[in-house]
Amino acid sequence: MADRIPLCEPYLFGNELDLIGEVLQSGYLCGDGPFTKKCHEMIKDRLQCGKALLTTSCTHALEMTAMLLDLQPGDEVILPSFTFVSTANAYTNLGANPVFVDIRPDTLNIDESAIEQAVTSKTRAIAVVHYAGVGCEMDKIMAIGKKHNLPVIEDTAHAIFGKYKGRPLGAISQLGTASFHHTKNFTSGEGGALLINDPAYEERAEIIREKGTNRSQFIRGQVDRYTWCDKGSSYLPSEILVANLIIQLENFEFIQSRRRELYDFYVAELSLWAEQHDFQMPAIPDDCESAYHLFWMLAPTVDLQRRMLAWLRGQQIEATFHYQPLHDSTMGHRWGYKKGDLPVTESVASRMVRLPFYTGLSMEQASRIVDAVKAFDDWE
Numbered sequence: 001m002a003d004r005i006p007l008c009e010p011y012l013f014g015n016e017l018d019l020i021g022e023v024l025q026s027g028y029l030c031g032d033g034p035f036t037k038k039c040h041e042m043i044k045d046r047l048q049c050g051k052a053l054l055t056t057s058c059t060h061a062l063e064m065t066a067m068l069l070d071l072q073p074g075d076e077v078i079l080p081s082f083t084f085v086s087t088a089n090a091y092t093n094l095g096a097n098p099v100f101v102d103i104r105p106d107t108l109n110i111d112e113s114a115i116e117q118a119v120t121s122k123t124r125a126i127a128v129v130h131y132a133g134v135g136c137e138m139d140k141i142m143a144i145g146k147k148h149n150l151p152v153i154e155d156t157a158h159a160i161f162g163k164y165k166g167r168p169l170g171a172i173s174q175l176g177t178a179s180f181h182h183t184k185n186f187t188s189g190e191g192g193a194l195l196i197n198d199p200a201y202e203e204r205a206e207i208i209r210e211k212g213t214n215r216s217q218f219i220r221g222q223v224d225r226y227t228w229c230d231k232g233s234s235y236l237p238s239e240i241l242v243a244n245l246i247i248q249l250e251n252f253e254f255i256q257s258r259r260r261e262l263y264d265f266y267v268a269e270l271s272l273w274a275e276q277h278d279f280q281m282p283a284i285p286d287d288c289e290s291a292y293h294l295f296w297m298l299a300p301t302v303d304l305q306r307r308m309l310a311w312l313r314g315q316q317i318e319a320t321f322h323y324q325p326l327h328d329s330t331m332g333h334r335w336g337y338k339k340g341d342l343p344v345t346e347s348v349a350s351r352m353v354r355l356p357f358y359t360g361l362s363m364e365q366a367s368r369i370v371d372a373v374k375a376f377d378d379w380e
């Protein structure tokens, strides 16, 4: 029996224990030490964002955006339904109502042409997700935000270091968030970052991240004691985790070129087959540079998706589906959403086939996966 190929796994470079050992020996294990400072600069340099603050997760960075916006019960946030639960929970946790917008059938990103009709007098923000590493139509989205005086938040969990019209994703709108979870392109195990491009949010973001205190100013010697100033929580990652992340970021070129190579291989090997069998391949608009987070295809029917996934799993290949629409979930129903409300989201979610995709996936394994897809013959 062939070895099982997982959907994804983190990539290690071999020197992790050295750097983690350095942290342990330094005796400084909590957050915002020298490793975190270095990492903030690395992210800022590469993204050209205003400020980067490492957090314990992307979920927490999203929660910080909700606090920064001072969301109140009854406020509305516009977002896609085809996303990870945290994009919604961050806002609904503070009592805001999610206003779900459908996605585009080509990139599976929020449909920019459907955003404006979702704006009401209660809308406080537009949160978008750059799905699979490919940028949303940011010029149009930023124009809607500007017209209605709404900040835009880019959930860049899939897309950190991808670009839209030459501009790094996460650095285009007022606020962005990144994830360094085990499954993402760059990982510290668990981790994330808040990206701040509108300086008006900088001071409060530091306070919210430091339990609602101005401890960051105290550490910089700007105030002689620190005190309770605002809402907040504890969002600093340990230096131990940050050491791991630094190694990943130092190997940026390797990670991204490997992922690009895999993506291009799947496209080259499967495009003709997909056309012949009515599978839809992913699209990258000409003005976008993907971050190559994952590889998806859409089966022509729900039934064929199920059979293809079962077939691949039988071949020891851990292919899978992705997000279950948030609007058609137990929580989504609480706001009155129901099946049928967002047809593209529902159709895409039920037909998706994701193939294994990770930095350490060898070309040999990728060939085995492609051959297995092409060998599928359960069409009737």
Ligand SMILES: *Cc1c(COP(=O)(O)O)cnc(C)c1O
Pocket (backbone or CB within 6 Å): 056, 057, 058, 059, 060, 083, 084, 086, 087, 129, 155, 157, 158, 178, 179, 180, 181, 190, 191, 192
């Ligand atoms: C992974 C992910 C998150 C959550 O990231 P964590 O770091 O695990 O909290 C949020 N949004 C999207 C789109 C994601 O893919």
